[in-house]
Amino acid sequence: YSLLPSRIPGPFLAKFTDFHRFFSVYRRSPQNEQNDLHKQYRGRSDLVRLGPNTVSVSGPGYIQQIYAIDKKLPKSDFYATFQNIVNGRRAASLVAVTDEQVHAKMKRLVANAYALSTLVEFEPLVDSTTHVFLDVLQERFASKKGQVVDLGEYLQFYAFDVMGELTMSRRLGFIEQGVDVNNIMKSINANFEWFSLIGQMPWLDNVLGKNPIYVKYFRKQVSSPILQFAQQLLQERLQQLDSGEKKEKENAINKPDFLARFLQAKNQVSGSDEEVAPMTDSLLLSLMFGNINAGADTIATTLRAVFYYLLTHPEAMATLKQELKTAQESGDITSPCPTWQETQSEHMTYTRCVVKEAIRLWPALSLVLERKVVDPAGLPLHSPDGEDKILLPRGTTVGINPYVLHRDPRVFDPVFAADPSTSNVESFDPARWLPSTSTLKNSRGNTDAQIKSMDHDILTFSAGKRSCLGKNIAMMEMLKVVPALVMKFPDMQLVDASRWKVKNVWVLAQTGLDVKLNP
Numbered sequence: 001y002s003l004l005p006s007r008i009p010g011p012f013l014a015k016f017t018d019f020h021r022f023f024s025v026y027r028r029s030p031q032n033e034q035n036d037l038h039k040q041y042r043g044r045s046d047l048v049r050l051g052p053n054t055v056s057v058s059g060p061g062y063i064q065q066i067y068a069i070d071k072k073l074p075k076s077d078f079y080a081t082f083q084n085i086v087n088g089r090r091a092a093s094l095v096a097v098t099d100e101q102v103h104a105k106m107k108r109l110v111a112n113a114y115a116l117s118t119l120v121e122f123e124p125l126v127d128s129t130t131h132v133f134l135d136v137l138q139e140r141f142a143s144k145k146g147q148v149v150d151l152g153e154y155l156q157f158y159a160f161d162v163m164g165e166l167t168m169s170r171r172l173g174f175i176e177q178g179v180d181v182n183n184i185m186k187s188i189n190a191n192f193e194w195f196s197l198i199g200q201m202p203w204l205d206n207v208l209g210k211n212p213i214y215v216k217y218f219r220k221q222v223s224s225p226i227l228q229f230a231q232q233l234l235q236e237r238l239q240q241l242d243s244g245e246k247k248e249k250e251n252a253i254n255k256p257d258f259l260a261r262f263l264q265a266k267n268q269v270s271g272s273d274e275e276v277a278p279m280t281d282s283l284l285l286s287l288m289f290g291n292i293n294a295g296a297d298t299i300a301t302t303l304r305a306v307f308y309y310l311l312t313h314p315e316a317m318a319t320l321k322q323e324l325k326t327a328q329e330s331g332d333i334t335s336p337c338p339t340w341q342e343t344q345s346e347h348m349t350y351t352r353c354v355v356k357e358a359i360r361l362w363p364a365l366s367l368v369l370e371r372k373v374v375d376p377a378g379l380p381l382h383s384p385d386g387e388d389k390i391l392l393p394r395g396t397t398v399g400i401n402p403y404v405l406h407r408d409p410r411v412f413d414p415v416f417a418a419d420p421s422t423s424n425v426e427s428f429d430p431a432r433w434l435p436s437t438s439t440l441k442n443s444r445g446n447t448d449a450q451i452k453s454m455d456h457d458i459l460t461f462s463a464g465k466r467s468c469l470g471k472n473i474a475m476m477e478m479l480k481v482v483p484a485l486v487m488k489f490p491d492m493q494l495v496d497a498s499r500w501k502v503k504n505v506w507v508l509a510q511t512g513l514d515v516k517l518n519p
């Protein structure tokens, strides 16, 4: 039964049942289907009905109206499906917890570990993995002329190994072994496939996924080798902490990784502080696991997008190479792996534009970031011109799919928005981000104020109090490894673009990025 105002347009079936969105995700291309729907109704409505009580929104000004901190819209039941059952109870990670109070307590405990100020300390851990990555690619592939590497797969190995290093000072061994160690990636992907689908009809999860009989007898058990690995490393670290040796103890807690920071947080919390969640061993494990779950596939997918776009847009690649060559020759950046500070300098302006454009066109998480209207008074949404208002009743699931918003010309191609046929908003064009201080010209005539506003509207890392805690780390990692690969292998070439396949499992994942590093 739908309570939504009937003037919200959408597919006919979506008026009556969530099966519509279920099958859309089942076809694994919901981002394109939703984008087409929004394009179809644009001008008439910024809101599109995806289910009897589910609304997708796209247009200027809606991020604030839905995700602003004072809006108090908790995450929808989509996220509850991601919670694992441990000893008969739901164990939610930071991403999946839906109770806002529980979330606030967890976040207070660990937010410091993700602060911008920690970046410099994390940097050497990213660097060490990047050097191993470059060496292995050189030795295994680039040293032999014409040798083909599945770069997409190797970028995934890299992203997982960096997260292992950052989280517990231990690479998981993907790069060195060149395989999916213990099927860790496979099992995480199986989780995404299942939950992205079941999350479209969350009640199904209670009947199927979280039903103990079903779990025991029918559902293929998704083993979690990464959890075992994390548990083993956690035990080692805790033993080190317990050992009588002062030096050993200090070493355990002063490592520059997340685990040490979580342990420090544990020490800082006083037993009586009710504003902060108690740091139990299972929470520690969940935080470690959560990091790898949240920060490995997302980065891998984004890096694959960056290289796919660069390799299919020779002009952009040439501009990037020129910028890096000039900066390298004048000694303004470290080669092949620039420092975080260098990535923020004017010598790498275009490099930043490339990454920004890739996260715009390819947000790693490309489903609606769902929130639930819980206020009995409902949620009013105002049209961009302020002339129209629509009231979404309590119980509505509402949100924005970054993939759709990022293809809205009113938001990301403002100069050409009046006539959408002239807009290139769906094309890869890093120069749309170039500021007036750059020696290169902004391709879309965007002013600095317009660029700033576009920057604000990037939703790849979500917005508001549930936005990505790892954003700074992710940006640092990507802004270092992208130029590193381009400087180390400037002649890289895509072998067969037709092998590129995309599958939306919430992570917008791709396969088939075959590349010759030394053609």
Ligand code: HEM
Pocket: 094, 095, 096, 107, 290, 291, 294, 295, 296, 298, 299, 302, 363, 364, 365, 369, 370, 459, 460, 461, 462, 465, 466, 467, 468, 469, 470, 471, 473, 474
């Ligand atoms: C390109 C890389 C990444 C992207 C695109 C990304 C995107 C996101 C998004 C969209 C959310 C919010 C999900 C939602 O509201 O539905 C999120 C949350 C989160 N991410 Fe990331 N992420 C990335 C990398 C990372 C990394 C490297 C880490 C860890 C170091 C991380 C840790 C987290 C955590 C802990 C949350 C939960 C925040 C909370 O609810 O308080 N992410 N991420």
